Amino acid sequence: MIKKVKGFFKGLFSIFKKKKHIKLGLYGPPNAGKTTLANKISMDWLGEEVGKVSKIPHETREIQVKERIEIKGKGGRSISFNLIDTPGIATRIDYEDFLKFKMNKSEAKKRAKEATKGVIEAIKWLDNMDCVVVVLDAILNPYSQVNLTIIGNLAAREIPVLVVGNKIDLKKAKVKNIESAFPQYKVVGLSAEKGINMEEFYEALFEVIG
Amino acid sequence: MLTLQYVPHSEIKNLSSGDKVNKLLNLVKEDKIVLVEGRLRPMEETELIQRTMEGISKSFKGIELCTVYPDVKRERPLDKFTRTVASAITGVKSGLTVIGPATVIKEIKRDPNKIQLLTTNGLNRRRSYKIIKKRKR
Structure with a gap:
């Protein structure tokens, strides 16, 4: 009898749990393809x-939220x-790096300043x-400290994590x-740009969110 | 000239996370490559990144950060036990943290067994220094 009552309440709570809107964050280093995903x-x-989206790093410099997405x-x-799409997390930002992308000095400085604020915001939002999807560029070495720091922080906060290796359409991935x-x-592994392996991604999301 | 400064655990163990991060960041801002005994906690690492971003200026472009630690997956049970006990007694989390200014360190390449510092000198040439972790048998 007690078991039945417990089961009833458990079922009831799980209905409420399923109805709750969770916050799903996209985290990763700059240019990994978070906004593309x-x-x-x-x-x-x-x-x-x-x-x-852009090939210039730190295109996303503010948190972007798209509310009430329901996937089946x-x-x-x-x-x-x-x-929640977050700015890329980096440990260095030099405006001179943006000059290579045919940006003038004042634009580059403005972008660098906004990018530093974006990194701080992204960390605060952790x-x-x-639940967090960590988006990594599959052609780069995954052992970068930024990747380890992001994942270490999520583990310390006990936040469920799904890791995505993006850009699998490229040969070096x-x-x-x-x-x-x-x-x-x-x-x-997926390609957000080409839409490759998205089904597997959505299934994995179900697994991780539970 | 490249300056490496070693920071033993005893020097920072009694500091709050904020003070620890400030101390390390101030050393890095003096253009030193800082070798910290042990590892920072994950929250301290993000605090270090946050403070770094707050301090970005014309002369300070950020940091390069890297941590090496034992490959616990391949560790034998006895070694793991010894390490855990030693860590509990001394309070030192095994490993080494390398933090350097972005103006001096161009890049830190890391794989599980070694880290490689690519530095820039006055002529903008790259130099490479390797810190290789001893493989366990």
């Missing part, structure tokens, strides 16, 4: 984009979340996340390197 997710389920999976499952760097996490 945010755009792909948002286009797939809402039909609208989240933000502008196999067997009628669905999850609803607010998607505490608000219910090596998702296996990411898998061996972070064996404790589910890793999905």
Whole structure:
């Protein structure tokens, strides 16, 4: 009898739990493709984009939120979340790096200043996340300290993590390197730009969010 | 000239996270490459990045940061036990943290067994220094 009552309340709470909108953050270093992935997710389920993408690092310098995205999976499952696209986390920002992209000095300085604020904002928002997708560039060495710091912080905060190796459409992409760097996490290789492996990504999201 | 400064755990163990980060960052701003005994906590690492971003200026472009620590996955149970006990007694988290100014260190390349510092000199040439971790048998 007690078991039945417990089961009833558990079921009731799980209904409320499922209805709750979770905050899903996209984190990673600059130019890994966070906004491209945010755009792909948002286009797939809402039909609208989240933000502008560019080859110049630190294109996203403010937190961008797309509210109430509901994705549907196999067997009628669905999850609803607010998607939070964050500026890339870096340990160095030099305005001179932006000059290589045909930017004038004042534009480059402005961008660098905004980028530093963006990094601070992204770190502050870590505490608000219910689940995080760490977006890494699959052609780069995954053992960068920024990657380790982000994942270490998420582990310390006990936030569920899904690691994405983006840009698998490129020949040099090596998702296996990411898998061996972070064996404790589910890793999905995809190309947000080309829309490759998105089904597997959504399934993995169901697994991680639960 | 390249200056390496070693910071033993005993020098920072009683400091709050904020003070620890400030101390390390002030050394880095003096153009020194700082070798810290042990590892920073994850929250201290993010605090270091936040403070770095707050301090970016014409002369300070940021930091390069890298931590090396034992490969615990391949560690034998006895070694793991010894390390855990030693860490509990001394309070030192095994490993080494390298922090340097971005104007001096161009890049730190890292793989599980070694870190490689690529520095710039006055002629903007790259120099490479390797710190290689001893492999466990």
